[in-house]
Amino acid sequence: MDFIEVTVTAAPDYADILIAELGELGFDTFQETDTGFQAYIYEDQFSEEAVQEVLERYKFAGAFPYEVKTIAKQNWNEEWEKNFEPLLISGQVSVRADFHPKPEGVTYDVVITPKMSFGTGHHETTTLMIENQLTLNHVGKRVLDMGCGTGILAIMAEQLGAQNVLAVDIEDWTVENAKENAARNGCSTLEVKLGDAAVLAAEAPFDLVLANINRNVLLEDMPEYSRLLLPQGPLVLSGFYTEDLPAIQAKAEEQGLAFESMRTKNNWVSAVFRKNA
Template sequence: MQYIQVTFTFSGIEEYQKDLLISELAEAGFNTFEDTESGFAAFIDFDDYNQNKLSEVLLQFEDEFIYNYTVTEIAAQNWNEEWEKNFEPLIISDECYIRATFHEPQPQYGYEIVIDPKMAFGTGHHQTTTMMMQYILSSDLEGKKVLDMGCGTGILAILASKKGANTLLAIDNDEVCYQSTLENASLNHVTNLEAACGGKEIIPESIFDVILANINRNILLDQINTYAGVLISGGSIFFSGFYETPDLEMIEQECKKFNISYKDHKKMGDWVAAHFIKG
């Protein structure tokens, strides 16, 4: 598979502005982002790239900061080689060690996850994934049935399995993420995880004890009613992929319509993860 790499350089951009741009690019189909010395690179499947759509996104920011960008076709093999050069192991809460296949194991940590993300989002390095993993590490998931929406590499579902979850369903609308989740589950010897490619329409008519949803505000707002229908009374939802203001309040208000109540939230940089409980 081929990809398009759009490399941005900036002058006078604030970190929150960069995060907002990345969020808008994600909604436009870009699925992987890599920091550079002077900006970042964004990646999208070759067949999904649309120059007009990119121009529409950038038009929203034309008065906020100065930028330049270049567009390059890149082969999947080249991307993986570049990713391997830059990927560093990560430790979450002194409990979970995340590494790639080419890193040495560290058995002193309670949980070890091996991830080869390819083009899929979710190595734990982004603040949203880190905070979601912190929530999982502090939760009792023993015997629970877990739904992971927007699963990316499957890293959250894999950690939930290692925390004792009984059955897990991981869903993403990107075929690369779907395949990556299956491969990573196998790498981690997780056998109780089922993956599916699609959106809220493929969530089964079943009941889950815990829902993990690290996506973005607009998709979350659209899907909360569906989550409410499959979450057990007293069950937990962990959300991330949005900002404290105004996003958290908007999500809280939408959840109230379905008897889902805010419990607490974490903040890392400009990003937020939040815990809600039904009933």
């Protein structure tokens, strides 16, 4: 399925507000630009009228020009190769394409070809998730990566020593991409499945659960994350804003998950919870 890219011109003070509003419409990936931001949504979920209604509500702050573009799956490589730059996270993790040379002195090297799957590490949520992963013991653990996208977090989990990794996503071409990236990084313990939380019904418990999705899905699936997590196991979440943290935290606590820590970047959050004994 194709994506719709909406490029909005907006000052930083209103960009965050508009991103939050568009998130409620189903947009689940955002990228800052020099003049505002770009928002992405599946083509079948897009309503230009709904976008116009959001922008109209804030017309008191001025005009917010926007452009709509369809990005076809087959065109994604061309799009990202134009702009994709290698990334260094916490001085330890290199995220790069295969046409970039491996940098010297890094502990972990992740090679990604994202195609139409989002998760190159350049988005704040992916970076925050990896930063949190670096603080958690993965050695010998069974790890779940929900909403895996390119598979970057699952690949990172294996490189951090996980014994078994399951990555799950709802799009068939995303699953295909995650499998390709897993092979590209020499992963041997990583399995990728198509589906949502329902495919986890028969799964054994996990030592660690990673979920970088969006606020609404996280709230809906929190009971399943808790059910699957072993006592004292960490749950690492991202894909939501600072103002969403109270709702996320309240839902987590209802499910026996205690808030432990958080990281923020440009109003995005990655929070670590731990299941009670």
